[in-house]
Amino acid sequence: MQNLKQTSLYEKHKELGAKNIGFCGWEMPLQYDGILKEHSACRNSAAIFDTSHMGEFFFEGNLLFSGVNEATTIDVIKLPVGKCKYGFILNQSGGVIDDLIIYKVSPERLMFVVNASRIDADFKAIQNCLESGVFTNSSEQTSKIDIQGPKSKEILQNILKFNLDELEFFSFCESTIMNTFALISRTGYTGELGYELYLDNEIAPKVWDKLISLGATPAGLGARDVLRLEMGYSLYGNELNEEITPLDAGVGFFINYDKHFVGKEALVKQKEQGPKYNTIAFTTNSKRAPREDMEVIQNSQVIGRVTSGTFSPSVGMGIGLARVENSLFDKDAPISLKTNRGEISITLTKLPFYRKDK
Amino acid sequence: MAKKYSSEHEWAEIDGDIASIGLSAYAVEQLGDITFVELPEVGSNINKDDSVAFVESVKAASDIYTPIGGEVVEVNLELEDRPELLNENAQETWIFKLKISNMDEFDTLMDEDQYKAFIESL
Numbered sequence: 412m413q414n415l416k417q418t419s420l421y422e423k424h425k426e427l428g429a430k431n432i433g434f435c436g437w438e439m440p441l442q443y444d445g446i447l448k449e450h451s452a453c454r455n456s457a458a459i460f461d462t463s464h465m466g467e468f469f470f471e472g473n474l475l476f477s478g479v480n481e482a483t484t485i486d487v488i489k490l491p492v493g494k495c496k497y498g499f500i501l502n503q504s505g506g507v508i509d510d511l512i513i514y515k516v517s518p519e520r521l522m523f524v525v526n527a528s529r530i531d532a533d534f535k536a537i538q539n540c541l542e543s544g545v546f547t548n549s550s551e552q553t554s555k556i557d558i559q560g561p562k563s564k565e566i567l568q569n570i571l572k573f574n575l576d577e578l579e580f581f582s583f584c585e586s587t588i589m590n591t592f593a594l595i596s597r598t599g600y601t602g603e604l605g606y607e608l609y610l611d612n613e614i615a616p617k618v619w620d621k622l623i624s625l626g627a628t629p630a631g632l633g634a635r636d637v638l639r640l641e642m643g644y645s646l647y648g649n650e651l652n653e654e655i656t657p658l659d660a661g662v663g664f665f666i667n668y669d670k671h672f673v674g675k676e677a678l679v680k681q682k683e684q685g686p687k688y689n690t691i692a693f694t695t696n697s698k699r700a701p702r703e704d705m706e707v708i709q710n711s712q713v714i715g716r717v718t719s720g721t722f723s724p725s726v727g728m729g730i731g732l733a734r735v736e737n738s739l740f741d742k743d744a745p746i747s748l749k750t751n752r753g754e755i756s757i758t759l760t761k762l763p764f765y766r767k768d769k
Numbered sequence: 770m771a772k773k774y775s776s777e778h779e780w781a782e783i784d785g786d787i788a789s790i791g792l793s794a795y796a797v798e799q800l801g802d803i804t805f806v807e808l809p810e811v812g813s814n815i816n817k818d819d820s821v822a823f824v825e826s827v828k829a830a831s832d833i834y835t836p837i838g839g840e841v842v843e844v845n846l847e848l849e850d851r852p853e854l855l856n857e858n859a860q861e862t863w864i865f866k867l868k869i870s871n872m873d874e875f876d877t878l879m880d881e882d883q884y885k886a887f888i889e890s891l
Contacts, residue, residue, distance in 0.1 A: 430801075445856075446827040447802040633801070633828050698805040698852070700825050722804040722827055752807070752823055 418463035419554045419612040423619050427629055435528035437464040440631040450637050450724050452628035453601055457560035459619065459627045460635055466530035467553045467609065468523040468537065472544020479521065482540040483513065484657075486670045490515045495581050495596055498665055500525075500536050501674030505656040505681060509533045510647055512598065514583055522594070522609075526647045540673065554615030558627055559605030559638075566625045567606055570618070571595065575606075589614055589621070600635065602642035602763060637721050640730060643692055643762030649703065649718045650690060650732060656681055659734070661690035689737050690718070692764065693746070693757040695729030698722060701757070706749040707733045714739040717748065725765040731757075773878035775836035776887065777818075780860070783875055788837050789863035792824070795888050797859040800826040803852045808844040809865050815841060817874050822864055824855070837874045839867035 415438035424431065429440035440461065442449060452458045470479055474487050485498035495514040499507050509529040514522040525533045534548050558567050564575050570588055575597075578584055583596030591614040599605035610618055623629060636646070645651050650660050656674075657663050658681050666678065681687075695701060701720030706713045715735030723730040747754040772782040778796035781788045797803065807823040815821050815835050822833035843866040848854060854862045869875065879887060 441828070442801060445802050447804075447853075637827060698825075700805065700827075700830070702830065722825065724804075724827075 416464075418461055419615045420461045420463060420556075420619055423616050424461065424629075429629075429631060432632070434632060435464060435526070437527060439464060440629075442631040442633045443629050446631070446633040446637060447724055449628060449630035449634035453560045453603055453630060453634065453638055454725060455561065457558060457562040457566050457627045458601075458630035458634065459622050460557040460559070460630050460632075461555075461619070462557050462607070462635075463554040463612075463615065464527040465555055466523075466525040466527060466533065466548070466550040467555075468525065468534060468546065468548050468550075470521040470523070470537075470541075470544055470546050471519060472541075472546075473519065474521070476542075477544040478540040478542045479537070479544060480670060481672055482537040483511065483523075484666045484672050484674075485513045486667055487513055487515060487521055488670070492517055493582055493584070495583055495598060499651075499657055500533055501656070501672065501678070502536075502653055503674060503677065505658075505674040505677030506653040507647070507651040507655060507657060507660070508536050508653060510645060510651055514594070514596065516585065528648060536673075552612060554610045554612050556608045556610065556615060556619060556622070557599055557601075557605060558608065558622060559599045559601040559603045560627075561604055562626065563603070563605045566622060566627055567595075567608075569625055570621055578606075588618055600644060601638040602644075602765065602767070603638075636719075637723065640719050640721050640732070641723050641725050641763065641765040643732065643764060646719060650734070655688065655734070656686065658682065658686040659688035659690070685737065687737060688715070688734050689740055691715075691733050691735055691740070691759055692762050693731055693733065693759050694726065694764070695731075695748075695755050695757055697728060697755075699755050700729040701731035701733075701748055701755070702750075707735055707746065708749050708754065709735075709739065709741060709744055709746045712739065713749075723764055729755075730764045771875075773836075773875060773880055774884035774887075775834070775878055777834045777836070779833060779836045781836045781875060781878060782863070783869065786869050786872075787842065787866055788839065788869050788875065789866050790833075790835060790837075791861075791863045792833065792855060792859055793884070793888075794859040796831070797855050800824065800829050800831060802827050803855045806848040806852045806855070806864065808846070808848065809841045811841050811844055813841050815839065815867065824852070833864065835867070836878055837867065837869055837871075839870045841865055841867050
């Protein structure tokens with residue numbers, strides 16, 4: 412695979428016999444021993460994922476006067492130190508430039524975690540809002556390992572110097588792992604108890620090996636995608652893009668309108684008029700998997716397309732999300748997907764597709 | 770019983786005038802964990818290279834093209850509930866059986882060594 416960037420864990424993936432794919436300019440592991448096995452490790456034990464391709468930016472300055480609070484839908488002034496929050500970077504039309512998490516490290520310091528494919532666009536969009544402060548892209552120097560699953564806490568505790576009981580959901584802590592600076596947050600993209608570790612490139616391979624020796628199963632992007640879709644989480648490029656607002660994508664509930672942000676006027680207007688699109692969640696009632704871009708059919712016409720689809724091992728059926736035009740969509744009429752092997756009838760459902768302790 | 774392979778990665782094993790059709794270990798490896806198999810209809814007449822069945826894995830989907838023509842006489846219904854049998858043992862897990870209409874079609878397929886060389890060339 413030519414011209415693809417490699418993470419600090421590339422050699423580790425090779426040792427483990429990973430099947431790699433090109434993803435957003437990076438050569439990343441799609442799977443190791445198989446998506447089903449890795450998925451099951453995450454739901455029942457603990458899995459680790461290399462997510463070092465993701466971007467990390469740091470801002471240092473006055474949060475109120477620098478303009479940084481305009482840049483995203485997240486209110487970084489209200490956000491308590493030690494907490495992180497999910498939100499969006501929008502364009503003037505309310506279209507999603509990216510979804511991200513902001514960490515409030517101190518009253519004057521923030522970390523932004525963004526999608527690999529959007530690093531340049533995001534950096535520019537945030538920079539455009541800034542009148543002061545120091546804003547840096549540290550993506551290349553930062554490795555990231557996610558440990559997710561019911562056993563993630565007891566495994567991770569072994570290499571930490573603080574008690575993980577103290578870390579609440581969407582909280583984080585700056586500490587050390589193997590005598591090197593690390594940031595640990597109780598967050599994830601799987602719906603399981605889990606943590607994301609932001610690490611120096613040098614130490615990341617050692618942490619990776621240590622977590623495996625303590626019982627974590629390496630899992631690739633294939634399992635990660637199935638796990639996030641079972642929870643109904645959006646993926647940038649699938650559910651979200653610059654032509655689509657968070658309201659169209661069904662994630663408007665993440666937005667707080669108490670402060671100003673780029674794109675707010677467009678969203679307020681769209682809220683009054685009603686969004687153009689609706690994002691629906693559905694199952695196939697069989698093992699058939701819906702696939703991205705399949706047409707959604709209702710009353711003999713195309714009303715939208717599948718944005719994400721997979722077979723769900725936890726649900727035992729095909730699951731998917733689709734973006735449909737509100738003016739054509741009837742929530743009570745029969746609905747199906749068009750495939751080159753006939754139509755698949757689907758049933759609308761509520762998110763998440765999978766609930767723990769069912 | 771002789772076993773031969775097609776360039777679409779199906780195998781055919783003959784026993785008298787009946788051929789069992791399956792997917793090569795290479796094809797299954799490429800697909801990953803198989804989660805769904807759509808079988809052909811018993812009694813249907815199919816021609817060589819027709820797309821007659823369909824498999825899906827978590828991340829991919831693939832048509833199954835019959836390497837020989839004939840009448841479908843049996844399908845492996847166990848695969849509807851346990852598609853993972855293909856991952857566990859692709860070489861022994863037949864998907865359907867057919868009554869061969871033209872034995873010449875079998876003869877033109879690749880033998881084990883030719884198929885090995887073929888996948889190495891991919």
